[in-house]
Amino acid sequence: MxxxxxxxxxxxxxxxxxxxxxxxxxxxxxxxxxxxxxxxxxxxxxxxxxxxxxxxxxxxxxxxxxxxxxxxxxxxxxxxxxxxxxxxxxxxxxxxxxxxxxxxxxxxxxxxxxxxxxxxxxxxxxxxxxxxHAADVDTEEFADHLLKQQLAKYADALPEAQKQVVRGVYFNELTQEELAQQLNIPLGTVKSRLRLALGKLRQQIEENS
Amino acid sequence: MIKHHPKHELLAAFVAGELPAALNIAISAHVELCDECQQAITLLTQAKADEVFSIEDESVFNNVEVDLDDDFEDLMIAQITSQKGDYVDEEPTVCTVEYAGKQVNLPRALNSVNWAKFQGVGKLSRARLDLDEGTVRSYLLQIGAGGSVPMHTHKGYEVTVLLDGSFEDEMCSYSKGDFIWLDQSFTHSPVSNDGCLCLTVADDAPVFTQGLSKLLNPIGRFIY
CATH class of the missing domain: 1.10.1740.10 (RNA polymerase sigma factor, region 2, helix turn helix motif)
Incomplete structure (x- = not known):
């Protein structure tokens, strides 16, 4: 003590x-x-x-x-x-x-x-x-618990390379620069993978809502 | 507005995992409602973690590669890393209890705890938590509007966390979230004008001190 x-x-x-x-x-x-x-x-x-x-x-x-x-x-x-x-x-x-x-x-x-x-x-x-408690203080776009859980599920279904960047940025809260360094890939690659992944996630949400 | 908090030493013991389950649950129930104590807990946990994992000890956080060839540990590492990293945190469920004709959310700390049926005398009704901790007994206690607990003191300690409603005693009035610690130096007689729901933890039976209610001593165990 x-x-x-x-x-x-x-x-x-x-x-x-x-x-x-x-x-x-x-x-x-x-x-x-x-x-x-x-x-x-x-x-x-x-x-x-x-x-x-x-x-x-x-x-x-x-x-x-x-x-x-x-x-x-x-x-x-x-x-x-x-x-x-x-x-x-x-x-x-x-x-x-x-x-x-x-x-x-x-x-x-x-x-x-x-x-x-x-x-x-x-x-x-x-x-x-x-x-x-992370969910409680997240940015407003993730305010809805269910949506966040749903997103986590979709994110898990992404191809490995895209999953890594989504997890890194949204779940571990790394900056894109930190993530590029961590994964040892160029910053541009992080950005393009993230763009692809978010596009895919958006599509899935639209299809399922 | 929460005015009564656990003492700093109690929070430190909570963080260190040194308390019985019932006290942990009572403190956790308060902390869930109290930002101030939540912040204190964050700092204390950090400090405790640094104490436990401090680098005073020569081998830790230094030259970690020196004994990398320890067979036993390598086996353990291999075994662990053969598992998938797929842990999913479940959304905690919220348990409720019916009291005074409404459903009240219970603290998260009670999620995995069972309790017996509510049993009452007059305006008091309580359900014992099934924690199996010897002399430490804990209850959900309801006091109906206008109800009171006869004047009593305690051999050991008595903790009350007010989960809903309000009550007052000779010293103070209490509101939702308050954490009230009493020991044998206090004598009190709580009254609830509008009714309340509490979590109580006591490590021994209360001793009734006044007039007729002394007769209650044999059933003192009933009240808390």
Whole structure:
């Protein structure tokens, strides 16, 4: 728990905590996670895994006092990182915060299962993952939940190259420049893929409405 | 207008996942309605994440390629990356409860929780949440218009989150979203003029302190 004597954590204390990770390291983590999100890049995932594994294991060991369960927590946490990477929204917080949330939620449900014989998995409703609120603050054109979900479905049906740019720009909220750099393609290509993809999406929406 | 919030220490423990489920649910219910505490939670989560993943430890976020040949971990990585990255976040459903002739939306934190049937005495009616946490007991509590809870104090703590309506006690009047923490240093007798729906969590039975209502002590467990 955080040590605060007066019940108020001021900004400088937060800054202090955050400085434990250098901006370069934070940027590196973000780059790896985005590469997993966009390209299912296994090398980047391995780097993420190696960065977080010792800490997740020691966190798990403190929680469960068992190496086997600590390894379970590691596997479950990193599985969700892999499977949910495309839902990470860089605007909503650091990679460490996102991974911590996933790990804390899993660990809470595991502990509860051990202590109560309940398998009710309450954590994701108690601590909604940061990206769950993304829809609420999106631009007005995506204000409608159903439309957004529908769009996500159509976007998934796009050819891989187009899907990458749509996901990158609209779901991970990267700029087109960042995306070009990340995918290692010219900016013009990003723009033309995006144009094609949006045309296709528009067409599908018109056909289905 | 929300005026009563969880203490900072309680929010920190919430973020750290150190509290029983019932308290987590009560705090989450408040946070869902309170922008101020939502912002505090964001900062606290960030700070906690940095603490847990801090680089004080020599091996982390440094020379990550040094032990890339660890067989066990490589096996785990291979196993994980053979899965599809197709996770879809489901839209959370909204649960409702009928009270005072209307449907009221319940906090998201209750989505996966079951509760028993509402049972009432006079203007009080409550349903126990099925959380199975020993001495920590939690309820949905309805107070009908004009209803009140007899003067009582608590052996442990009692948390009330006001989900709908309003009530008042000797200290304050409370409105939707308020998070009220009481312990044995407080004695109170809540009255609700227009009726209300609350989520309550208590870690021990209340102790009634005045006159005839002392007789209620044996059934104190009924009230909260």
């Amino acid at each position: 955080l040590q605060t004597s007066n019940g108020n954590m001021n900004q400088s204390q937060v800054e202090n905590k955050r400085s434990m990770l250098t901006p370069e390291q934070s940027a590196e983590l973000k780059q790896w996670l985005i590469a997993v999100a966009l390209k299912r890049d296994k090398k980047s995932f391995a780097l993420l895994f190696k960065s977080f594994a010792p800490k997740i294991k020691s966190f798990g060991f403190k929680q469960f006092n068992s190496e086997a369960l600590a390894n379970d927590l590691l596997q479950e946490t990193m599985s969700l990182v892999w499977r949910k990477a495309h839902l990470y929204n860089a605007d909503k917080g650091a990679v460490t915060t996102w991974v911590y949330t996933i790990m804390r939620n899993l660990s809470f449900d595991m502990l509860r299962k051990m202590q109560t014989n309940k398998e009710d998995c309450l954590s994701d409703d108690i601590w909604p993952i940061v990206d769950a």
